[in-house]
Amino acid sequence: MKNLKKIILLSILTFSMLPVFAQKASWIWYPGDFDIYMSNVMQNRRTERGSFFPVFWKMDSHYVLVDFHKEFTLSQPEEVRLFVEGTYHVKIDGQAITGFPKTINIPAGKHKLSLKVYSQGTVPAIFVQGKTIVSDDTWLTTFEDKEWIDQSGKVSDKSGTTFVSAGSWNLSDPNVLPSTFKLPVVAQYAVKKEQAGNGYVADFGKETFGFIKVHGLKGKGKLSLYYGESKEESLSIDKCETLDYLEVNLANKKDSIMPLSKAFRFVNIQADNAVTADSISMLYEYSPVTERGSFKSSDAELNKIYDVAKYTFHLNTREFFIDGIKRDRWVWSGDAYQSYLMNYYSFFDAPTVKRTLLAQRGKDPVTAHINTIMDYSFYWFLGIYDYYKFTGDKKFVQDIYPRMQSLMTYIDGRKNKNGLLEWMPGDWIFIDWADKLSKDGEVSFEQLLYARSLETMALCANLANDTANAAKYDQDAKALKTKIFDLYWNQNKNALVHSRIADQPTDNVTRYANMFGIFFDYFTPEQKLAVKEHVLLNDKIAKITTPYMRFYELEALCAMGEQSYVLKEMKSYWGGMLKLGATSFWEEYNPDKKGVEHLEMYGRPFGKSLCHAWGASPIYLLGKYYLGVSPNAPGYETYTIQPNLGGLEWMEGKVPTANGNISVYINKKEIKVSSATGVGRLKIKSKTKPVVKDAEVKEVSKGIYEVLIEKGKDYNVRYSG
Structure with a gap:
């Protein structure tokens, strides 16, 4: 192991001497393995009151021995640098190279480069950099099952020629081993503090996530940190969900960073009399996604709901899409599915979707x-x-x-x-x-x-x-x-x-199957109307109190053109949380509860997550059913824009795609559209035929018109709403 570390270190030190290469390399591994490995690392960080809290399901692991290879033809000799995480064996054209080479020279002609890598504790991975020979997802891999999988999903022996690609996360720095991957951090500071006991409660102003840093720590004894998404939780030293205890023995002042990230707004700092600290700050940890989607309207409260939903969603976008940042910080499939849909209307971060799907599935x-x-x-x-x-x-x-x-x-x-x-x-x-x-x-x-x-x-x-x-x-x-x-x-x-039950249908009617049947389009038009009246708009049917299923209930209503009703529901439900001081949206909200009852869940006074990914669904609803943008063909090759003000005076926003944004502005007389992708159809409900320059307007049914939207053009449509 010492020799291996020396080899890796020498490779890293000499990389700066490489010439500038035309092609970019990245770390690669057996597909899905690093996703599984990193999800294990992330999900096993959960603690409750300082105790390790493991997941409820079987956890898979990476393959410990992986074979990588690539065939290529060189017009001239090439020097290639090798960086490997694990113990490795190198072959060129089936001939082994002695030792652990960090540089190899490959002559002109057709050749096959192979690396077989063993690593028990981390994922076997390679980074190969030459002028034209680079590690990327065109390399082939096997875990020594004597079978290679082709792109159709079929299995062939090693004589096959079309194979599945290696996995990668676009980790393009050979100096940073995949196993050391971490999300970036930035310093942030409390906005105020309030005396409490032998210390004080620091308020960071809103829900946040990261590592607490204690400045100027000195003395001998114990420093205790009690975290709270609410002030009440941070003050409850016996019942708060997360905490840190730090044993201090320092003659001189020293800064100390807590080893695990936490979710909080408030931090209650209590120290023994012999321990002092100058102040605390935090290292805010975040996923460096780009905010591409947007929404703004004539309704200030709705705009606030959208902004808080996006912040909630960003907090729960980490290495993977997780459920909540306080609890559980796990990759739950039901939570993640909603996150994918929100993502397509906000960040459009495809790699995190793929990583999460691979991690969930396992082996x-x-x-x-x-x-x-x-x-x-x-x-x-x-x-x-x-x-x-x-x-x-x-x-x-x-x-x-x-x-x-x-x-x-x-x-x-x-x-x-x-x-x-x-x-x-x-x-x-x-x-x-x-x-x-x-x-x-x-x-x-x-x-x-x-x-x-x-x-x-x-x-x-x-x-x-x-x-x-x-x-x-x-x-x-x-x-x-x-x-x-x-x-x-x-x-x-x-x-x-x-x-x-017992082969007989019950009389019980709930909202769940019925609302899914609407947007799955399983009902006849008559059944849809009946379900809307007798289930979705029927107060006698048990109400839904989680944002999780409110997501689908409101989607079903939007799919039936009830945007005006849904707008009132969003303002009542999510607006209700804002009125109670929410700075991110919760795991559950029941308007009938009062005071600290809103913090309770699972029989614990502070068990509820006050920052839960499934609470951010207005992002999706506003993008798909108000701005009205959705793909018809994969990758927005064709798409529909069917805006619905739902009672708003005006609204505007951007919906991201793989090839650029689709922008929409609408008021009661005018619609403006521009798009960087595909071919769209703008659908308009109008009392008279809309007017637009340089585009044809077609009436597709009574009072419904269509305008063809071409990439790169701006459209200004006048209509009578």
């Missing part, structure tokens, strides 16, 4: 649902096709398709005698945090997600050139949809009932 064989939750396995499937729809990245779907197949095979094997899914040992049926929500029997919500996942499998199978299975998945989906309506639709209640 074969499949032995449990993702996060052990049945519904969360289904959200994982849906997230993959959505990623393709928004980005157009077909290759990712092809690469991950074998893992989709094995998970679906596991799920198919758990059907009961009726061909439906219900709870089995080892499963957790979640749906939502709600009192008295039955999970017994064959729950209609789970069957609906199952059908949608089978449809997704059919679409992805076609992308992976697996036509035989595409037909099978499609047939299975259609059969299950028919069964759902045969077994669960109650004509008298105008809705899908919640479940079947």
Whole structure:
């Protein structure tokens, strides 16, 4: 190990002497391995009151021995530098090179460079830099299973020629080993402090995340830090969720940074009498994403809701999309699925979506649902096709398709005698945090997600050139949809009932399956109207109190043109949190609660997360259903703009895509549009035919008009709203 460290250090020291190369290299590894490794690192940072708090599910690991190779043809000899994390073996054209070379010379002609790397504690990874020979995702990898996987998802022996690419995170600095990857930090300071006990409570002004730094620490004894998303939590030294204890023995002043990042707004600093500290600050830790999406309107409260939603979402965008920054800081699939959708209307950060999907799925064989939750396995499937729809990245779907197949095979094997899914040992049926929500029997919500996942499998199978299975998945989906309506639709209640127990449908109607059925487009037009009236707008049906499922409830209403109603609901629900002083949006909000009741959850006085990713859904709703922008073909090759003011006087915003932004401004008489991508269709509801220069206006139905939007052109449309 000492020799290996010397080799790596020498390689790093000599890299600065390399000539300027035309092509950029990056660290590479077996696909998915670094994603799994880093998710393990991140998710095992969770603590509660200083104790390690591990995840609830099986954690996979990286392959410890990986073979990398690349074939190439050189017109002239080339000097190549090698950087490796792990113990390694190098071959050129099948001939081994002695020792651990950090520089190799490859003659002109056709050659094959191979590196086999072993690393138990970290992910085997390589960084190769020559003038034309560079490590990137065109390199081939295997974990010595004697099989190579091609881009269609099929398996061939090593004589095959078309293979899956290596994995990478675009880590392009050979001086920084992948295992040392960290998010950036920036110093921030408290806005005020208030005396408390033997110390004080520092207020950082809003919800934040990072490492506390203690300045000028001196003395002998204990320094205690009690963190709080609320002031009440920070003052509760016995019940606050997170804390740090620091044993101090310093004769001279010294600064100290806490080893683990924490979520907080308030920090209560208490010290023994013999311990002193000059002040505290923090190192704010963040993901360096670019804020591309935007929204602004005539409603100041709605603008505040949007801004706080985006801040909430950014705080929960880390190495991966996580649920909440105080608790749990884990990669939950249901939470992440909503984050993907918010991301497409804000940061459009495709790499974090891919990393999260790979980390969630882990390795074969499949032995449990993702996060052990049945519904969360289904959200994982849906997230993959959505990623393709928004980005157009077909290759990712092809690469991950074998893992989709094995998970679906596991799920198919758990059907009961009726061909439906219900709870089995080892499963957790979640749906939502709600009192008295039955999970017994064959729950209609789970069957609906199952059908949608089978449809997704059919679409992805076609992308992976697996036509035989595409037909099978499609047939299975259609059969299950028919069964759902045969077994669960109650004509008298105008809705899908919640479940079947002992082969009989219950009378219970909940919102969940019914609202998903609307935006999945599973209902007839008549059924949609019936569900809207008898379920979604019916106060007798149990209300939803989590932003998690409010997301889908409001989406279903928006899909049916109820933007005016939804706008009032957003202002009431998210605005209600703002009126209570929220600086980020919560895991759960029940307007009927009072005072510190809002901080309670899971039987703990401060158990609730006050910064939860699923609380940021206005980002998605405002982008898709108010600005009205959504892709029709993968990667916004074609798209629709169908703005809906929903009672606003005006609104404007940008929706990001892989190739640039789509900008929309609308008031009651005018719409302005410009786009950097694809071909769009602006749909307008107008009493008279809209007027626009240099574009044709078509009436597609009574009072509905379309304008073709071309890339790079500005449009100013006059209409009568």
